[in-house]
Amino acid sequence: MTQTSQHHPDRVRPRLLAVHAHPDDESSKGAATMAKYAAEGTDVLVATCTGGERGSVLNPALRGDPELADRMPEVRAREMEEARRILGVRQEWLGFVDSGLPEGNPAPPLPPGCFARLDVADAASELLRVIREFRPHVVTTYAADGGYPHPDHVMTHRVAVAAFDTAADPDVCPEAGPPWQPLKLYYNHGSHPARRAALHRALLDRGLPSPYAPIWRDLRHQPPITTRVPCAAYFPVRDRALIAHASQIDPDGPWFAVPLALQQEIWPTEDYALARSLVDTHLPESDLFAGITLPGVPRLHYAARHTAPADRPHAGAVTPAVR
Numbered sequence: 001m002t003q004t005s006q007h008h009p010d011r012v013r014p015r016l017l018a019v020h021a022h023p024d025d026e027s028s029k030g031a032a033t034m035a036k037y038a039a040e041g042t043d044v045l046v047a048t049c050t051g052g053e054r055g056s057v058l059n060p061a062l063r064g065d066p067e068l069a070d071r072m073p074e075v076r077a078r079e080m081e082e083a084r085r086i087l088g089v090r091q092e093w094l095g096f097v098d099s100g101l102p103e104g105n106p107a108p109p110l111p112p113g114c115f116a117r118l119d120v121a122d123a124a125s126e127l128l129r130v131i132r133e134f135r136p137h138v139v140t141t142y143a144a145d146g147g148y149p150h151p152d153h154v155m156t157h158r159v160a161v162a163a164f165d166t167a168a169d170p171d172v173c174p175e176a177g178p179p180w181q182p183l184k185l186y187y188n189h190g191s192h193p194a195r196r197a198a199l200h201r202a203l204l205d206r207g208l209p210s211p212y213a214p215i216w217r218d219l220r221h222q223p224p225i226t227t228r229v230p231c232a233a234y235f236p237v238r239d240r241a242l243i244a245h246a247s248q249i250d251p252d253g254p255w256f257a258v259p260l261a262l263q264q265e266i267w268p269t270e271d272y273a274l275a276r277s278l279v280d281t282h283l284p285e286s287d288l289f290a291g292i293t294l295p296g297v298p299r300l301h302y303a304a305r306h307t308a309p310a311d312r313p314h315a316g317a318v319t320p321a322v323r
Contacts, residue, residue, distance in 0.1 A: 011294075011295065012294040012295050013041065013042065013043050014037070014041070014042040014043065014137055014138075014289055014292075014294060015042070015043045015044075015045070015134060015135060015136045015137050015138075016034070016037055016042050016043070016044045016045070016136060016137070016138045016139075016140070016288065017044075017045050017046075017047060017130070017131065017134060017136035017138070017139045017140070017182070018030060018034060018044070018045070018046050018047070018089075018139075018140045018141070018188075019047045019049070019127065019139065019140065019141040019156060019159070019160040020046060020047070020048055020049065020141075020156065021048075021049050021050060021115075021142075021146075021150065021152040021153045021155070021156040022048065022049070022050055022051075022052040022055065022076075022098065022152060023048055023051070023052045023076045023077070023079060023080035023083070023245065024052070024055075024076075024079070024080075024083070024242070024245035024248045024249065025048075025153075026046045026048065026083065026084075026087070026089075026091070026241075027083045027087070027238065027241040027242040027244070027245060028190065028242055028255070029142075029147065029188050029190045030140055030188040030190065030270055030272075031087060031234075031237070031238035031241055031242065032231035032232075032234035032235050032237065032238040032270055033140075033188075033229045033231050033234075033270045033288070034046070034087055034089050035087045035088060035089075035231070035234040035237040035238065035241075036229070036231040036233070036234045037288075038087065038088040038089050039088060039234070042289075043090070043134075044087075044088075044089040044090065045089065045090045045091070045092060045130075045134050045136070046084065046089055046090070046091040046092070047091075047092055047094055047127060047130050048080065048091060048092070048093050048094065049094045049096050049115055049123075049127075049152065049155070049156050049159065050094075050096045050097060050098040050099070050115050050152055051073050051076060051077065051093065051095075051096075051097070051098060052072070052073075052076040052098050052248075053072055053073045053076070053097060053098040054072075054098040054099070054100035054101075054111075055072060055076060055098065055247065055248060056069075057069060057247050057248075058247070058248050058249065058250065059246055059247060059248065059249060059250045059251075060250060061250070062246060062247055068247065072247070075247050076245075076247065076248075079244055079245045079246060079247060079248075080245075082244040083241040083242070083244040083245060086237060086240050086241040086244060087237065087238075087241050088237075092130055094126045094127060094130070095126065096114075096115035096118070096123065096126075097111075097113055097114050097115055098114065098115065098152065099111065099114035099115050099116040099117070099150075099151045099152045099155070100114070101150050101151075102151070110151060115151075115152050115155055116151035116152055116154070116155045118155070120155075120158045120159060120162050121162060123155070123159045124158075124159045124162040124163045124166070125173045125176055127159055127160065127163040128163050128166065128167055128172070128173050128176040128177075129173075129176040129177060131163055131164075131167045131180055131182065132167060132176050132177035132178060132179065132180045133177055135180045136182050137182060137183050137184070137289065137292055137294070138182065138183065138184045138185075138186065138288045138289060138292070139160065139164055139182045139184070139185050139186070140185075140186045140187070140188050140272065140288070141156060141157055141160035141161075141185070141186075141187065141188070142154075142156055142157045142160075142187060142188065143157060143187040143189070143223060143273065143275075144157055145157075147188075147189075147190070157187075160185075161185070161275075164182055164185045164276060165276075167179065167180050167181060167182060168180060168181035181278065183277070183278045183279050183291075183292055184274065184276060184277050184278070184279065184281075184288065184289075184291075184292070185274075185275045185276035185277075186227065186272040186273065186274055186275060186288060187223075187272060187273045187275050188270070188271075188272050189223050189225060189271050189272060189273060190270060190271075192222060192223055192225070192271060193219050193220075193221060193222045194219065194222050194225075195267050195271070196212045197212075197219060198266050198267055199212065199258050199262070199263065199266055199267060200212040202262055202265075202266045203258065203262070206262075208259075209257075211254045211257035211258065223273055224273050225271045225272070225273060225284075226272065226273050226274040226283050226284055226285060227271065227272040227273070227274055227283075227284060227285040227286070227287075227288060227290075228269035228270075228271050228272075228284065228285075228286060229269055229270050229271075229272070229286060229287065229288060230268055230269050230286060231268070231269065231270055232263070232264035232268035232269075233264075235260055235263060235264055236260065239256065239260065242255060269286075272288065277291065279291035279292055279293075
């Protein structure tokens with residue numbers, strides 16, 4: 001179903017799909033970006049791959065509740081609903097089972113039937129259904145390493161890439177609905193080394209303690225950043241959404257160790273790497289929708305003179321019809 005404005009029937013509403021592994025990931029990775037776009041009229045949907053059933057109680061204030069672990073699926077679903085409401089976005093569960101974070105040396109095997117043990121193509125079919133129903137113009141997810149080595153994050157990357165690459169193929173999962181081609185795929189990089197280094201220096205310069213470990217090694221592993229979305233005004237919304245995941249987040253913990261005003265001053269963007277683009281766009285970008293032209297949405301009209309880097313799959317001057 002094509003989504004248009006009730007008051008502007010010729011205007012196509014931009015659509016953004018964010019694919020995440022667990023409830024709370026949407027509030028710690030790209031949350032201010034989503035809140036900004038949603039506030040500006042973009043239709044934003046979060047696809048959550050698992051229910052977070054195997055998450056531990058990480059908030060010290062709640063560890064005394066002996067029944068919380070037994071109610072984890074219910075608790076995390078309730079927390080997700082509150083975070084979704086705060087961000088102003090929609091959310092859909094893909095229904096896979098949390099794999100847990102293996103600990104120990106050697107690490108134990110992943111549980112049977114969990115998300116990370118599924119066949120990628122089979123798992124991607126459920127995300128294909130969401131893509132073909134929602135018809136996003138832009139998709140965001142994690143880079144190949146998952147952002148950190150949780151098996152569900154790595155699997156989320158694989159599933160999101162597979163779904164993006166096959167969503168327009170009518171021969172792949174025809175039961176998932178009519179083909180639809182998203183135009184851009186991004187990897188979000190919420191807390192990359194350059195950002196941590198800048199905040200670390202700013203804290204020390206002001207005589208404040210820094211939560212960051214020595215950073216010089218980190219800088220060797222800086223991911224490629226193509227797109228910086230200015231969204232500092234929505235950092236408070238991001239933080240409220242993250243705190244809504246009370247079983248997972250300590251409000252006095254390291255997530256909130258850097259004063260909000262300092263974050264807004266020193267690093268007022270959330271950052272992404274453009275991984276796929278079927279439209280021309282200038283790099284670097286400040287808008288995930290850069291290069292995409294939608295009827296009746298002037299802010300998305302960009303002159304197209306440069307393509308995404310040639311080493312990125314599907315980069316180039318392809319401009320399919322957008323509806």
